[in-house]
Amino acid sequence: MFEPRRIKHCRACxxxxxxxxxxxxxxxxxxxxxxxEIHYENPINVVGTVPVWEDRVLLCxxxxxxxxxxxxxxxxxxxxxxxxxxxxxxxxxxxxxARIELQGLFTVLNVVRxxxxxxxxxxxxxxxGFNPGPETIEAQLFRExxxxxxEIAFRTVRDTLRHYFEDRRRGVFEVHxxxxx
Amino acid sequence: MFEPRRIKHCRACxxxxxxxxxxxxxxxxxxxxxxxEIHYENPINVVGTVPVWEDRVLLCxxxxxxxxxxxxxxxxxxxxxxxxxxxxxxxxxxxxxARIELQGLFTVLNVVRxxxxxxxxxxxxxxxGFNPGPETIEAQLFRExxxxxxEIAFRTVRDTLRHYFEDRRRGVFEVHxxxxx
Numbered sequence: 031m032f033e034p035r036r037i038k039h040c041r042a043c044x045x046x047x048x049x050x051x052x053x054x055x056x057x058x059x060x061x062x063x064x065x066x067e068i069h070y071e072n073p074i075n076v077v078g079t080v081p082v083w084e085d086r087v088l089l090c091x092x093x094x095x096x097x098x099x100x101x102x103x104x105x106x107x108x109x110x111x112x113x114x115x116x117x118x119x120x121x122x123x124x125x126x127x128a129r130i131e132l133q134g135l136f137t138v139l140n141v142v143r144x145x146x147x148x149x150x151x152x153x154x155x156x157x158x159g160f161n162p163g164p165e166t167i168e169a170q171l172f173r174e175x176x177x178x179x180x181e182i183a184f185r186t187v188r189d190t191l192r193h194y195f196e197d198r199r200r201g202v203f204e205v206h207x208x209x210x211x
Numbered sequence: 212m213f214e215p216r217r218i219k220h221c222r223a224c225x226x227x228x229x230x231x232x233x234x235x236x237x238x239x240x241x242x243x244x245x246x247x248e249i250h251y252e253n254p255i256n257v258v259g260t261v262p263v264w265e266d267r268v269l270l271c272x273x274x275x276x277x278x279x280x281x282x283x284x285x286x287x288x289x290x291x292x293x294x295x296x297x298x299x300x301x302x303x304x305x306x307x308x309a310r311i312e313l314q315g316l317f318t319v320l321n322v323v324r325x326x327x328x329x330x331x332x333x334x335x336x337x338x339x340g341f342n343p344g345p346e347t348i349e350a351q352l353f354r355e356x357x358x359x360x361x362e363i364a365f366r367t368v369r370d371t372l373r374h375y376f377e378d379r380r381r382g383v384f385e386v387h388x389x390x391x392x
Contacts, residue, residue, distance in 0.1 A: 039224065041219060042219060044219075044220035044225035044226065044227070072291065073290075075328060109238065112323060145292075
């Protein structure tokens with residue numbers, strides 16, 4: 031969650047910071063009153079997949095907050111040391127225990143309000159044996175007319191699913207870029 | 212630049228942190244020995260444009276390190292409070308003083324080694340009056356055969372320019388996703 035002004039102490043020396051505009055900059059940063067270290071805060075990336083088996087899509091019911099009990103596509107925060115594709119693959123394994131073959135990048139959705147960019151890749155499930163991790167109550171395949179639209183956890187997941195079914199009907203998968211207001 | 216283990220003090224209370232794997236996690240984080248705050252470190256996003264006027268592309272010669280004196284497409288770090296498109300527009304204004312109309316997202320390039328994801332949008336220049344900011348020595352339009360390939364600052368810029376000229380020759384612009392090794 032985007033929490034401005036949350037850096038109260040310097041990561042380098044522990045002294046208190048104050049928010050001010052550094053020289054040669056044009057916005058406020060947490061600047062250390064001791065050593066002068068400047069702390070930048072930037073949006074972070076969430077990466078996930080649309081795992082497909084025949085005409086069905088795999089959703090996971092969340093076992094953690096926020097939105098515990100709601101359905102999501104497997105996704106989570108991109109980590110240092112991995113690409114967006116590697117992160118999407120890892121999250122699909124961790125949350126659903128599903129074996130997939132990654133296909134193309136499918137959606138790039140800005141969620142400016144919370145300082146996040148969400149990436150979803152299309153993916154081909156290799157089998158239907160799932161093994162959900164602790165963050166997931168259950169993993170289940172849904173046909174389009176079975177999708178629990180009112181119980182989808184996040185707008186980026188809903189938009190990604192809508193784009194997926196629309197493109198599938200048209201027979202052409204494109205990369206969709208958008209903003210969640 | 213991706214600098215692991217750089218968080219030595221807690222941002223909330225200033226006490227020293229140690230790197231260890233928190234409960235319910237699977238990788239090391241800086242955990243505060245005082246209040247228990249967990250500090251996550253994630254890749255950050257760089258956003259920019261390929262600004263085009265007729266058959267020429269706008270490049271900026273860098274006035275700052277790294278790669279001072281080398282040529283780049285206008286680009287910089289995505290900030291909180293803006294979308295990737297808004298950030299790309301802002302950087303094009305700040306670095307080149309160029310007026311553009313944004314077109315589609317064009318490249319998404321992972322630079323895992325430094326913990327960055329680079330996004331470039333295609334853009335139509337509205338005129339050829341540039342007004343470079345302090346981070347830029349000069350802004351100049353280049354035809355394909357004039358591009359100073361040996362003096363391009365970053366691999367993501369070189370790859371983006373290559374994809375641009377290839378797609379222009381084919382007459383179809385796609386979204387290119389890749390990794391810089």
